[in-house]
Amino acid sequence: xxxxxxxxxxxxxxxxxxxxxxxxxxxxxxxxxxxxxxxxxxxxxxxxxxxxxxxxxxxxxxxxxxxxxxxxxxxxxxxxxxxxxxxxxxxxxxxxxxxxxxxxxxxxxxxxxxxxxxxxxxxxxxxxxxxxxxxxxxxxxxxxxxxxxxxxxxxxxxxxxxxxxxxxxxxxxxxxxxxxxxxxxxxxxxxxxxxxxxxxxxxxxxxxxxxxxxxxxxxxxxxxxxxxxxxxxxxxxxxxxxxxxxxxxxxxxxxxxxxxxxxxxxxxxxxxxxxxxxxxxxxxxxxxxxxxxxxxxxxxxxxxxxxxxxxxxxxxxxxxxxxxxxxxxxxxxxx
Amino acid sequence: xxxxxxxxxxxxxxxxxxxxxxxxxxxxxxxxxxxxxxxxxxxxxxxxxxxxxxxxxxxxxxxxxxxxxxxxxxxxxxxxxxxxxxxxxxxxxxxxxxxxxxxxxxxxxxxxxxxxxxxxxxxxxxxxxxxxxxxxxxxxxxxxxxxxxxxxxxxxxxxxxxxxxxxxxxxxxxxxxxxxxxxxxxxxxxxxxxxxxxxxxxxxxxxxxxxxxxxxxxxxxxxxxxxxxxxxxxxxxxxxxxxxxxxxxxxxxxxxxxxxxxxxxxxxxxxxxxxxxxxxxxxxxxxxxxxxxxxxxxxxxxxxxxxxxxxxxxxxxxxxxxxxxxxxxxxxxxx
Numbered sequence: 001x002x003x004x005x006x007x008x009x010x011x012x013x014x015x016x017x018x019x020x021x022x023x024x025x026x027x028x029x030x031x032x033x034x035x036x037x038x039x040x041x042x043x044x045x046x047x048x049x050x051x052x053x054x055x056x057x058x059x060x061x062x063x064x065x066x067x068x069x070x071x072x073x074x075x076x077x078x079x080x081x082x083x084x085x086x087x088x089x090x091x092x093x094x095x096x097x098x099x100x101x102x103x104x105x106x107x108x109x110x111x112x113x114x115x116x117x118x119x120x121x122x123x124x125x126x127x128x129x130x131x132x133x134x135x136x137x138x139x140x141x142x143x144x145x146x147x148x149x150x151x152x153x154x155x156x157x158x159x160x161x162x163x164x165x166x167x168x169x170x171x172x173x174x175x176x177x178x179x180x181x182x183x184x185x186x187x188x189x190x191x192x193x194x195x196x197x198x199x200x201x202x203x204x205x206x207x208x209x210x211x212x213x214x215x216x217x218x219x220x221x222x223x224x225x226x227x228x229x230x231x232x233x234x235x236x237x238x239x240x241x242x243x244x245x246x247x248x249x250x251x252x253x254x255x256x257x258x259x260x261x262x263x264x265x266x267x268x269x270x271x272x273x274x275x276x277x278x279x280x281x282x283x284x285x286x287x288x289x290x291x292x293x294x295x296x297x298x299x300x301x302x303x304x305x306x307x308x309x310x311x312x313x314x315x316x317x318x319x320x321x322x323x324x325x326x327x328x329x330x331x332x333x334x335x
Numbered sequence: 336x337x338x339x340x341x342x343x344x345x346x347x348x349x350x351x352x353x354x355x356x357x358x359x360x361x362x363x364x365x366x367x368x369x370x371x372x373x374x375x376x377x378x379x380x381x382x383x384x385x386x387x388x389x390x391x392x393x394x395x396x397x398x399x400x401x402x403x404x405x406x407x408x409x410x411x412x413x414x415x416x417x418x419x420x421x422x423x424x425x426x427x428x429x430x431x432x433x434x435x436x437x438x439x440x441x442x443x444x445x446x447x448x449x450x451x452x453x454x455x456x457x458x459x460x461x462x463x464x465x466x467x468x469x470x471x472x473x474x475x476x477x478x479x480x481x482x483x484x485x486x487x488x489x490x491x492x493x494x495x496x497x498x499x500x501x502x503x504x505x506x507x508x509x510x511x512x513x514x515x516x517x518x519x520x521x522x523x524x525x526x527x528x529x530x531x532x533x534x535x536x537x538x539x540x541x542x543x544x545x546x547x548x549x550x551x552x553x554x555x556x557x558x559x560x561x562x563x564x565x566x567x568x569x570x571x572x573x574x575x576x577x578x579x580x581x582x583x584x585x586x587x588x589x590x591x592x593x594x595x596x597x598x599x600x601x602x603x604x605x606x607x608x609x610x611x612x613x614x615x616x617x618x619x620x621x622x623x624x625x626x627x628x629x630x631x632x633x634x635x636x637x638x639x640x641x642x643x644x645x646x647x648x649x650x651x652x653x654x655x656x657x658x659x660x661x662x663x664x665x666x667x668x669x670x
């Protein structure tokens with residue numbers, strides 16, 4: 001089936017671009033040096049593809065549902081919930097499975113106690129500058145001690161420099177990563193363990209000390225990350241149909257606010273400025289020659305932010321040279 | 336079950352507030368004078384509730400999937416696809432059902448021909464000032480003629496003054512509605528038919544000529560519409576759990592960009608300024624007394640925009656006085 005025969009809106013991954021991205025990352029960070037982040041694509045089928053081609057077997061998840069889905073799919077070699085949870089009952093159910101190794105981030109007495117109750121291994125999550133989760137570096141050893149006293153294994157530390165990953169100035173990005181890693185090193189010296197987990201797509205090649213980088217956006221990419229000097233290429237689009245044209249003034253595409261994560265701004269359309277998005281529509285303006293696409297024609301749109309875009313869709317349609325080659329259910333949505 | 340026992344993030348509708356909104360609207364626009372818009376809540380169970388309490392049997396849909404779901408659910412008395420479609424095959428399948436009356440908006444030769452091919456009744460969709468779908472008013476009679484020549488019934492006209500509905504100045508809103516309705520009246524004079532469909536939540540009481548108003552947001556409401564002088568109250572929230580606290584600095588809630596439509600801005604939290612949202616988190620700042628919620632506590636958040644928020648969730652949990660009374664699947668998501 002040709003891509004233009006698909007009902008729209010439809011989420012499309014260009015598998016040749018995806019292959020390029022997998023290969024570029026695997027060359028820089030092979031095997032366990034990368035922990036692909038499932039939150040960016042929320043599909044066990046796609047995770048299997050990434051594992052197969054990229055050679056990575058350890059995955060990172062943001063929700064318990066992602067952990068559960070990956071375990072059920074046979075991808076549970078080493079799953080990190082890179083997030084805090086207070087849900088001891090669900091976590092315990094997952095830990096009791098014998099087909100998955102589950103590690104959870106902790107940053108407080110309460111989250112340590114949840115991990116202990118569930119019997120989950122932990123990483124001490126350290127605040128390295130992003131105002132979000134993570135304990136103060138000086139508090140890391142106390143939390144590690146609490147976890148060990150409770151009988152669970154402390155595998156090491158984690159620190160996400162999310163305030164840095166989008167900085168387009170590579171020199172500034174490099175310096176900021178070094179500052180963050182100084183904080184994480186201080187915590188690791190006190191905590192110990194084999195694992196130092198850090199980073200993201202924007203800083204994947206700026207880590208010489210962390211044992212693994214957590215990255216997900218590199219696989220599909222978006223217009224926000226494309227402003228950085230990264231070797232990854234746009235692999236994700238939402239295809240739409242032109243449902244209305246006001247001649248000489250605008251055209252209306254049938255993909256809107258319910259097809260795109262909008263926090264990084266509007267999607268983009270080649271040649272046509274985006275006027276505005278509404279629930280099921282995007283109005284685009286004429287190109288520089290005054291031209292508009294014809295009613296019924298198909299138009300690819302590029303999301304500004306991958307992760308919340310994927311979370312709106314049921315299926316990732318894999319395409320090569322314009323033809324559908326696979327369909328990956330987005331089966332890890334929700335909570 | 337108490338609301339605080341629910342796993343988070345979870346979409347919650349306060350059914351007492353919903354009842355108030357249904358009643359306030361039904362008093363102003365009873366029965367067929369209102370065509371509730373399914374796109375705002377995407378749930379056949381909730382549509383059934385609105386039909387039962389509000390007395391409205393005619394619904395408005397934005398997608399073919401919404402039409403299909405409503406027909407299957409036995410809510411097909413009079414379904415309007417208030418949107419253009421080029422998918423004659425799917426539309427024809429729906430029209431052939433004998434349990435639904437389906438009418439579709441058309442604004443071009445191409446969309447008229449699709450309706451004719453599918454055998455669907457039509458409304459002529461007229462551009463009344465919103466730069467989106469709709470033909471020019473003076474093109475309406477030609478399109479109506481084309482539809483009638485093709486053997487389908489032209490039920491009337493539709494015009495959505497979406498550029499007006501959010502204007503907080505009631506006087507300006509009233510004047511702008513009148514201008515839009517002048518355009519729609521011109522088209523209706525040429526087209527004929529019993530139906531004049533217009534409006535939205537922000538202009539529901541400013542229509543004295545349209546035979547029906549299309550409104551959906553009034554049911555659940557959001558922070559954007561709450562700035563208008565409307566008699567509807569906030570009925571929708573997303574409940575979250577505090578998963579991390581940096582004492583004196585911030586708290587982190589477990590609902591973020593994948594739980595909220597973000598085009599109208601951040602969700603709000605009572606008492607706590609929202610610092611920023613990321614995929615699965617919202618970081619909030621201390622309240623005016625420097626206080627932060629405790630780790631593990633539950634916090635309701637109010638979405639800035641209802642429709643794309645609901646589209647991220649699988650279930651609407653109906654709550655009365657803090658207790659769960661029903662669960663409505665959000666079964667009309669996707670396309």
